Amino acid sequence: MDPKPYIKGRGAQRNVHNRFFELSHDMRDDFLEFCQKEGEEADNNKTLYLETFPKTIVNKVESPDVGMMYSMNAYQGCEHGCIYCYARNSHEYWGYSAGLDFERRILVKKEAPKLLENQLKKKSWKAQPIVMSGNTDCYQPAEKQFEITRKCLEIFLKYKHPVGIITKNALILRDLDLLKALAKDNLIGVNVSITSLSEDTRRILEPRTATIKRRLETVKILSDNGIPVNVMLAPIIPSINSHEILPLAKATADHGAVSIGHTIVRLNGAIGEIFTDWIKTAMPDRADKVLHQIESCHGGSLNDSRYGTRMRGEGKIAEQINTLVKLARHKYFKSKGMPRLNIDLHEQFKDGQLKLF
Numbered sequence: 001m002d003p004k005p006y007i008k009g010r011g012a013q014r015n016v017h018n019r020f021f022e023l024s025h026d027m028r029d030d031f032l033e034f035c036q037k038e039g040e041e042a043d044n045n046k047t048l049y050l051e052t053f054p055k056t057i058v059n060k061v062e063s064p065d066v067g068m069m070y071s072m073n074a075y076q077g078c079e080h081g082c083i084y085c086y087a088r089n090s091h092e093y094w095g096y097s098a099g100l101d102f103e104r105r106i107l108v109k110k111e112a113p114k115l116l117e118n119q120l121k122k123k124s125w126k127a128q129p130i131v132m133s134g135n136t137d138c139y140q141p142a143e144k145q146f147e148i149t150r151k152c153l154e155i156f157l158k159y160k161h162p163v164g165i166i167t168k169n170a171l172i173l174r175d176l177d178l179l180k181a182l183a184k185d186n187l188i189g190v191n192v193s194i195t196s197l198s199e200d201t202r203r204i205l206e207p208r209t210a211t212i213k214r215r216l217e218t219v220k221i222l223s224d225n226g227i228p229v230n231v232m233l234a235p236i237i238p239s240i241n242s243h244e245i246l247p248l249a250k251a252t253a254d255h256g257a258v259s260i261g262h263t264i265v266r267l268n269g270a271i272g273e274i275f276t277d278w279i280k281t282a283m284p285d286r287a288d289k290v291l292h293q294i295e296s297c298h299g300g301s302l303n304d305s306r307y308g309t310r311m312r313g314e315g316k317i318a319e320q321i322n323t324l325v326k327l328a329r330h331k332y333f334k335s336k337g338m339p340r341l342n343i344d345l346h347e348q349f350k351d352g353q354l355k356l357f
Helices: 029-038 086-094 100-104 112-121 142-146 148-158 170-183 199-205 212-224 242-254 271-282 287-296 315-332
Strands: 048-051 058-060 070-072 105-108 130-132 163-167 188-193 229-236 259-264
Touching: 048 142, 058 112, 086 100, 086 271, 100 105, 105 142, 112 148, 130 148, 142 148, 148 163, 148 170, 163 170, 170 188, 170 212, 188 212, 212 229, 212 242, 229 242, 229 315, 242 259, 242 315, 259 315, 271 287, 287 315
Parallel strands: 048 105, 070 130, 130 163, 163 188, 188 229, 229 259
Antiparallel strands: 058 070
C-alpha cells in the first residue's frame, strides 16, 4: 500500500503543524493501513464552510511594497488550493493548519456587506480604493453559494466608492452588470492572476481554479466591456513557469489586458514545508532543482521577508526573470497602464444618494 497517495484536486498534500499550537496531529501509516483493511475513509477530503463574526471588514495595509492601502476579505482560507499561496500562513491565526485545512476549512463572513456599508458611511472615512482579495480570492467556489462579493459590489456602487478585485476565477463574469456600472465612473480595476499557459501546470499548481482558457476569456470579456484589467503573472517559479513570461504577456495583451505585474515566488512561514512536500510528490524529477533555484533568488533561503527585495528577489535567476518581465512590458504594453480610480464621488454619496446641497 502506498502510505501517501497523491490527493487529487488539492494543492497541499497534508496538514502541517500550527506554530501556535503545542500539540500536533499526524496521519500515521498504521492508521491508514487500518482504514484500508476496514474499508473506511481515513479522510473524506470534503470542504467545510464555517461562519465567523468579525467586528470590522476593511483592513489598513501596512506593507509598503504590496501596492494597496486598504483590503477586505469575505472569506478566510481558499478552496482554490494554490500550493504557493502566501495567505496560507494566516489560517494558523484561526486555529487551523496552513496545509489542507486552508483549502478545506473556509471561514465565511456573511456580515461583510453590512460591515462594509458601516465603514463607507463613517464621517471620518476618506475614499481610497479598497481591494477585495488582498488575502484570499473573493470569487473562490464559496462565492457561488454565498454571493457575499456581489453584495459588497452593490454597496460600492451605491456609495460610488472605488474598489479593486484580485481573482483567478471566471465567476467574476456573473457580476458583469455591476462591474460595468462601476466602470462608468472609473470606480473599478480588476487584476486577473494567470501563472501559466499549460493546463497540466495549472492543475497541479492551482487545482480548483478556472482553466487558463476561461481566464483569458475573462480578461477579454472584461476588457471589451470597458473594465480595465491588469494580469498578475504571479508568482514566477523558476523551472516551472519562468520560461512562459513572454508567451503569457503576449496572450494577455492579445486578450485586452492593459498591464502586467509579477512577483518571484517566496515560501514564507509554513509554506516552505508545504511546497517542499508537494513538489517532491507532484514533480519528483525536478524537485531539488526548483527548490535550489528558489533559494538562489533569496540569498540561500526559500523565503526573504525584507521589504523591497522579497517580491523581486536577488541573484542571477531573479535578475533574468525581472529583465524578461521588463522586456515583456516594453514589447506588449508600451504606453498602456491601469487608470487611477476615482476617489472624488464618494463624499457626495455618503448617505447612499447624491447630495444636492
